[in-house]
Amino acid sequence: MWLSMAANASAPAQRILLVTGMLGAGKSTALRELEDLGWESIDNFPIRLLDRMVGGDAVAGSLAIGFDCRTRGFVPAEIIEQVKHWVEEDENLTISTLFLDCAGHELERRFNETRRRHFLAGDLPVSSGISAERELLSPLRRWANVLIDTTDFSTNDLKQTIRDQFSQTAPAEMTVTVSSFGFARGKPPTADLVFDMRYLANPHWEEGLREQTGLDEGVGEFIESNPIFASSFSKIRALLLELLPQYAEQGKTYVNIAFGCTGGRHRSVYTAEKMAQVLREGGFSPTVLHRNLGSRAEDLVEGSQHP
Known part of the structure; x- marks a missing residue:
């Protein structure tokens, strides 16, 4: 008292x-x-x-x-x-x-x-x-x-x-960060949860999408057209909505959720943005960071025409 x-x-x-x-x-x-x-x-x-x-x-x-x-x-x-x-x-x-x-x-x-x-x-x-x-x-x-x-x-x-x-x-709520990154440029060292999105087809190799990013409508439509995206995204969403309240209950102050793809410009960016919106609807207030969004679209980084 x-x-x-x-x-x-x-x-x-x-x-x-x-x-x-x-x-x-x-x-x-x-x-x-x-x-x-x-x-x-x-x-x-x-x-x-x-x-x-x-x-x-x-x-x-x-x-x-x-x-x-x-x-x-x-x-x-x-x-x-x-x-x-x-x-x-x-x-x-x-x-x-x-x-x-x-x-x-x-x-x-x-x-x-x-x-x-x-x-x-x-x-x-x-x-x-x-x-x-x-x-x-x-x-x-x-x-x-x-x-x-x-x-x-x-x-x-x-x-x-x-x-x-x-x-x-406690005067502070848990801070949630949703980020995107490119595996070709190294994993983020502070990430608590990492999801590898390289199982999805790479927009880098689609004509007209290479210079675009996951923030562009065309890239989003391309990713969504893959049937596996909806089911896998739903499972990740359910997992995060289950885990985040548990982290808060355990007193964790910061949680960094990272989505990665090869170059960090397409698949990871789109998924991070979409997941952040889902978390907002779930009562959280995530900060969104795109580590490699400003990087150039390079074949050397993306590798061959395969994920």
């Missing part, structure tokens, strides 16, 4: 999530996942400078701030009082706290596995540092809005829990 909700719609709202907890419990992983969900993330920001990030002239938006016992100026009771003051003073400010906890025996195992020294242990065993830290953080643990115990979690478990807890309040 958020501590305050913006009441003045005319003023820019600011939403802050304070992320803290036991060292080794997964704060860095949580912050990275929140960043993937669209939050701006800052870790170990000095407490004395925190008021510059909150309210007033601070930038509106969603900000996740990580801090722990290593953070300069870390005094839990003072942090709690300061947050209460900010919320009372600014009705457009929303602040919540996420506390990441973990059982002592598992924290010891993690520290020993990574051969790290506990910040509060000094020359004493890791267990002593963990006990001191737990006592220090107890006010924040009791006060936190969201508590996640990572004792039995893998890294993926924690990522999924963060997505489950915060994806509905």
Whole structure:
């Protein structure tokens, strides 16, 4: 539950999530996942400078701030009082706290596995540092809005829990890109899904179509005249409409769907444009990119008169 909700719609709202907890419990992983969900993330920001990030002239938006016992100026009771003051003073400010906890025996195992020294242990065993830290953080643990115990979690478990807890309040939607490219000029390295359209007859070898592209009506009619195009396109469409919501549910921020042909000017371009329109009708807002559309139509690139 958020501590305050913006009441003045005319003023820019600011939403802050304070992320803290036991060292080794997964704060860095949580912050990275929140960043993937669209939050701006800052870790170990000095407490004395925190008021510059909150309210007033601070930038509106969603900000996740990580801090722990290593953070300069870390005094839990003072942090709690300061947050209460900010919320009372600014009705457009929303602040919540996420506390990441973990059982002592598992924290010891993690520290020993990574051969790290506990910040509060000094020359004493890791267990002593963990006990001191737990006592220090107890006010924040009791006060936190969201508590996640990572004792039995893998890294993926924690990522999924963060997505489950915060994806509905994430400020950014998944970005979908539909692109075309030519295999002769190399595959796009960032593509998540690649579809090879070279099973279709190549318009490059049709009289009057070589200098045209997949954006031209004649090329589109030629591609559509192949009976295999309609059935294969339908299957790809069904696959994408099934997969994209699953990617979004898993917290994926960017999905790049790439269609390739030999030169990247005809078959891939037409299919990418047609698929982008289908995705728009399905509720997505894809960006369309044609990597090789400006390339010259060359026999050397297209090869022989076969796909």
